[in-house]
Amino acid sequence: MSDAIKHECGLAFIRLRKPFSYYQQQYQSVLYGLNKLYLLMEKQHNRGQDGAGVAAVKLNTEPGYPFMYRLRSCAQQPIADLFSQIGKEIDEIEKYQPDIKSHPGLMKGHxxxxxxxxxxxxxxxxxGKNDVQFCHPFIKKNTIPSRNLALAGNFNLVNTEELFSLININPGDFQKQSDLAAMMEVLYHFLIKADEANPGNPSIVHMLKKAMPMFDGGFHFAGITGNGDSFVVRDAHGIRPSYYYINDEIIVAASERAAIRTAFNLEENEVQELMPGTALISMADGSYSIETIVPPQERKACSFERIYFSRGSDEKIYRERIALGYNLSSTVLKAIDYDLKNTIFSFIPNTAETAFYGLIKGAEDYLNEIKIERILSWGNNFNDEKLTEMINRKVRIEKIAIKDVKLRTFITEDASRNEMVQHVYDITYGTVRRNEDTLVVIDDSIVRGTTLKESIIRMLNRLKPKRIIVVSSAPQIRYPDCYGIDMSKMGDFIAFKAAVALLKESGQTHILDEILAKCKELQKVNQLHTENLVRLVYKPFTLEEISNKIAALITPEDINIPVDVIYQTIETLHEACPNNKGDWYFTGNYPTPGGNRVCNKAFINYMEGKDVRGY
Structure with missing residues (x-):
């Protein structure tokens, strides 16, 4: 993705179902579970690099001994930092007790x-800020083991303030900035009530059934109580991903199927998807159950997971990204007038590479059809040279763009900052015939268009192609997200900027004022959640008109080479990713009422010149 956006989080959960002595005998390591937790986290490091945390609960500890522990880090490499700290603790203990690893009980205690x-x-x-206090897991402590709770998740809630009021809590400054803090307070409220009803053994199912209907958002979260009960939960629309694996030794859950498969060397069908609205409940005695917590709603699994966020090592995601590129090939071929001889294909590294393969496959299929058609039309009128020339025709591929380093813009002056941004990507010189070749580059999505304008287009311009076509494997991003992706300001979206520019050019800016007035009316009666009014911004224009305006906006003023932008359509997106049809950032079809409220609020903020989040 050329525009860096913050998104998602990664979750890893492990429940050992055997004593530590079993893993020492079976796998020659008391640290079997801890090693697997490290693998699960490392294989999901793409999902979070601002911080990391781990929490653990020990079962059947003697009274007075610690049973719940938490460690968090916001170091530059937080996973490595966490497990380095753990490794140092083990090394220190081994200095005084060299054979401790052969004593599972002592290891557990130390x-x-x-x-x-x-x-x-x-x-x-x-x-919240990038500070260790905002890193999950959060914990609530109590002298009664069953009333201790560790909680972590991948989610955003859009009704945080409302949650605090529902349980009569006046949040502090920290709590106001954290939706996990709000979720924790609600869950803990009902955990206490469940423990009061059944002291020492609170019903996790009862707690979740009371709390989950109160959460407006997309979520995948997990928690552990001090007595060893635990749970992994997914929202009713299945917005955020959730997978698990269970055998007689272990219960595992994570945000990505591929992470579990790699960590435990499993086949695809061995890892199960946690269905929307359900929870995986693991009890202190090692038993488990899958429980329906809230009725499942229409499946709206996030399509961005397939386009960009999840690791492409998952075989289904890999095939879907290939399909995303392939589905664009016919539109691209038409745009270049089928002139493959004078067209070079490339991609914006690194996440667009798989979609690029699909795009090339589509172009190659077309070229092969042409080869067959031409050869058949010759009849017997050909020679070896003519046949060889036809067979050897290929789609021209070059690695044009290179993401060299992550440049840190330490200079504050705008002019100098823009100069630095230009060099985030480098180019491969000598790959394009000047003023002759059309250059087609595919990106997985275009959010703000800033990097395209300030870096990529300028960089490609140095090669002096005849024309530049930027292809997005995702549709136009038109609306804010509030379920885990940091896209909440209307003014950030290049598609929105394009629509506003078109309204101004066509003398229709009154539409913006009318939408604002309607939003204000709904806001007065607390009804912003009832309708997405921002759709009206785009209504006067076709998809192509907005794409053309986007192309104009991402072209620097001092560049004369024609630039075009081609987007995936909603229809071909769903065709490529049939099981992940959550598309609210493209269509405005929010799965929960809070989405409409966030969208309308983001529009109000834009019109009032407020550079703040929509929730």
Whole structure:
């Protein structure tokens, strides 16, 4: 993705179902579970690089001994930092007790994070500051074990303030900035009530059934109570991903199927998807159940997971990204007038590479059809040279763009900053015939268009192509997200800027004022959630008109080479990703009422010149 956006988080959960001595005998390591937690987190590091945390609960501890432990980090490499700290603790103990690893009981007693139930989290900061206090897991402590709770998740809630009021809590400054803090307070409120009803053994199902209907958002979260009960939960629309694996040794859950498969060397069908509205409940005695917590709603699994966020090592995601590129090939071929001889295809590294393969496959299929058609038309009128020339025709591929380093813009002056931004990407010189070749580059999505304008288009211009076509494997991003992606300001979207520019050019800016007035009316009666009024901004224009205006907006004023932009359509997106049809950032079809409220609020903020989040 050329425009960096913060998004998602990663979750890793492990419940050991055997004593530590079993893993020592079976796998020659008391640290089996801890090693697997590290693998699960490392194989999801793409989901969060602002911070990380782990929590563990030890079962059947003696009274007076610690049973819950948490460690968090916001270091530059937080996963490595966490497990380095854990490794140092083990090394220190081994200095005094060299054979401790052969004594599972002693290891459990001396290594704080060595518990039977473990929870790991990777954070991308969509809310709050990048500070260790905002890193998950959060914990609530109590002298009664069953009233201790560790909680972490991948989610955004859009009704945080409302949640605090529902349980009569006046949040502090920290709590106001954290939706996990709000979720924790609600869950803990009902955990206490469940423990009061059944002291020492609160019903996790009862707690979740009371709390989950109150959460407006997309979520995948997990928690552990101090007595060893635990849960992994997914929202009713299945917006955020959730997978699990269970055998007689272990219960595992994570945000990505591929992470579980890699960590445990499993086949695809061995890892199950946690269905929308359900929870995986693991009890202190090692038993488990899958429970329906809230009725499942229309499936709206996030399509951005397939386009960009999830690791492409998952075989289904890989095939879907290939399909995204392939589905664009006919539109691209038409745009270049089928002139493959004078067209070079490339991609914006690194996440667009798989869609690029699909785009090339589509172009190659077309070229092969032409080859067959031409050869058949010759009849017997050909020679070896003519046939060889036809067979050897290929789609021209070059690695044009290179994401060299992550440049840190330490210079504050605008002119100098823009100069630095230009060099985020580098180019491969000598790949394009000047003023002769059309250059087609595919990106997985275009959010703000800033990097395209300030870096990529300028960079490609140095090669002096005849024409530049930027292809997006995602549709136009038109609306804010509030379910885990940090896209909440209307003014950030290049598609919105294009629509506003078209309204101004066509003398229709009154539409913006009319939408604002309607939003204000709804806001007065607390009805902003009832309708997405921002759709009216785009209504006067076709998809092509907005794409053309986007192309104009991302072209620097001093560049004369024609630039075009081609987007995926909603229809071909759903064709490529049939099981992830959550598309609210493209269509404005929000799965929960809070989405409409966030969208309308973001528009109000834009019109009033407020550079703040929509929720």
């Amino acid at each position: 290594i704080p994070v060595l518990g039977e139930v473990m929870l790991g989290h990777l954070r991308y900061g969509t809310q």
